[in-house]
Amino acid sequence: MSLMYEMNEKAFEHGVPLSVHLDVTYRCNERCVHCYLDHDDHGEMTTGEIKGILDQLAEAGTFLLTFSGGEVFLRRDFLELVAYARKLLFNVKVKTNAVMIREHEAQELRRLGVEQIQISVYSHRAEVHDAITKLPGSWARTTRAIRFLKEQGLKVTIANVLMNGNLDDHKGAQALAHDLGVTYTLDPTVSPKMDGDHSILNLRVPGSVLPTVFHDASLVGNVDEYCAAPSTPGEDILNGIPCSAGHTSCYITPYADVFPCVQFPLPSGNLRQQKFMDIWRNSSQLADVRSIRARDLTTCSGCGHVGTCSRCPGLAFMEGDMRGPSTADCEKSFYRTGLPSENMRRQGLTMPAPSPMLQLVQIAPALVQGL
Amino acid sequence: MNNLYIARSSAIASRVLAGETMVMSVTDSTFFTLNEVATAIWQAADGVTPLTDIVTRSVCPEFEITPQEALTDAEEFVRELATHGILQVSEQPIPNQDAAIAGAA
Numbered sequence: 305m306s307l308m309y310e311m312n313e314k315a316f317e318h319g320v321p322l323s324v325h326l327d328v329t330y331r332c333n334e335r336c337v338h339c340y341l342d343h344d345d346h347g348e349m350t351t352g353e354i355k356g357i358l359d360q361l362a363e364a365g366t367f368l369l370t371f372s373g374g375e376v377f378l379r380r381d382f383l384e385l386v387a388y389a390r391k392l393l394f395n396v397k398v399k400t401n402a403v404m405i406r407e408h409e410a411q412e413l414r415r416l417g418v419e420q421i422q423i424s425v426y427s428h429r430a431e432v433h434d435a436i437t438k439l440p441g442s443w444a445r446t447t448r449a450i451r452f453l454k455e456q457g458l459k460v461t462i463a464n465v466l467m468n469g470n471l472d473d474h475k476g477a478q479a480l481a482h483d484l485g486v487t488y489t490l491d492p493t494v495s496p497k498m499d500g501d502h503s504i505l506n507l508r509v510p511g512s513v514l515p516t517v518f519h520d521a522s523l524v525g526n527v528d529e530y531c532a533a534p535s536t537p538g539e540d541i542l543n544g545i546p547c548s549a550g551h552t553s554c555y556i557t558p559y560a561d562v563f564p565c566v567q568f569p570l571p572s573g574n575l576r577q578q579k580f581m582d583i584w585r586n587s588s589q590l591a592d593v594r595s596i597r598a599r600d601l602t603t604c605s606g607c608g609h610v611g612t613c614s615r616c617p618g619l620a621f622m623e624g625d626m627r628g629p630s631t632a633d634c635e636k637s638f639y640r641t642g643l644p645s646e647n648m649r650r651q652g653l654t655m656p657a658p659s660p661m662l663q664l665v666q667i668a669p670a671l672v673q674g675l
Numbered sequence: 676m677n678n679l680y681i682a683r684s685s686a687i688a689s690r691v692l693a694g695e696t697m698v699m700s701v702t703d704s705t706f707f708t709l710n711e712v713a714t715a716i717w718q719a720a721d722g723v724t725p726l727t728d729i730v731t732r733s734v735c736p737e738f739e740i741t742p743q744e745a746l747t748d749a750e751e752f753v754r755e756l757a758t759h760g761i762l763q764v765s766e767q768p769i770p771n772q773d774a775a776i777a778g779a780a
Binding site: 307310312314315317318320322364365366367390393395396417418419420439455459615 | 685686687688689690691692693695697698702704706707708775
């Protein structure tokens with residue numbers, strides 16, 4: 305058991321928001337085809353408001369702070385915010401497309417003590433990456449920035465999202481990461497837009513591609529372990545929580561809204577109206593999220609995958625029920641192990657439906673009303 | 676034995692969680708947790724207070740330990756943290772810590 309895992313357990317025990325994801329803007333200089341955000345500025349927080357929230361988070365015990373967006377460098381005060389966060393001794397991670405990072409910005413990120421920088425790269429081929437970001441020249445600028453950051457000795461991770469538009473390029477992107485000397489992650493998850501629009505789910509790769517990804521040791525480590533059939537879930541699993549969202553982590557939007565997670569758009573309070581700890585301790589929405597144990601899940605509690613599935617409560621929420629299944633994760637569990645989920649069984653399916661996205665789109669209108 | 680002065684590196688992230696202090700080096704991501712005694716020393720590491728004073732003022736009364744025993748353990752502890760670059764140890768005072776923590780790694 306790692307030290308960080310132990311501290312996360314301790315944070316859970318004491319109700320401490322150990323990890324916070326803070327989007328400082330939704331504005332962006334790219335227009336990625338799969339992005340779930342609305343890029344207009346509807347009144348994002350001022351420098352002073354964000355600093356005030358950072359003060360509150362430090363007081364609340366937050367240690368791991370992720371600055372993300374939108375594109376963080378579109379805020380002229382971004383480095384000032386990083387400096388302020390570092391003065392408060394947060395462990396700072398930055399998610400960026402990096403197209404605005406040149407030598408100066410790389411030097412500043414190093415000087416300020418940013419621990420890790422995650423950068424989206426969708427292909428080793430400029431034309432494929434640029435077609436996804438819709439920003440001509442973005443691949444060249446992003447990869448050049450990665451070199452600047454590496455020259456400064458910063459820890460960089462390339463994050464790739466696998467979708468229809470770059471289906472054949474993930475090995476090439478992985479090789480690019482290797483050449484650049486950075487870590488590589490691949491995620492086949494495309495999330496619905498935060499306004500409830502599910503149309504971008506059409507970009508998800510067909511499930512038939514997933515077995516290849518899940519059986520790639522360079523991506524998942526021990527394949528036999530990763531793809532093993534799940535054992536019967538015991539009491540410890542059934543009494544466990546679905547994930548850390550709302551327990552030891554949360555998400556804050558550029559408009560000061562607090563959600564359980566960036567992928568779990570359940571409005572739980574607003575920091576322009578309440579103090580962070582008032583929301584963290586007293587929000588009925590967060591209390592609802594925290595009350596859920598695996599045994600409470602309407603379908604998944606009876607599923608053999610319940611202890612090993614990547615089931616995202618946020619995606620389940622966007623399908624209509626935070627206690628229900630997340631179809632995309634059922635699909636992943638199936639293609640990882642070859643065994644159908646309880647959700648599939650109840651629908652009489654021995655393998656995932658050919659177009660689960662269509663099913664999602666039909667559910668979407670009710671969800672939009674709910675939001 | 677000369678007096679030692681200790682100062683927290685600027686290249687760390689740190690937070691107290693239920694009495695323990697989490698410390699991570701932002702240069703190599705090494706992660707430590709400090710128990711309550713170590714936390715008391717860590718929090719007093721201002722670069723200008725001698726380690727002997729820190730031990731006698733912050734550690735001995737709080738944790739009921741003899742000064743000599745505490746000082747031996749404290750020196751071992753601070754030298755261990757210094758090898759990981761998260762604490763500076765010097766036989767001279769280490770000035771200007773506020774400015775350092777605000778900036779350079």
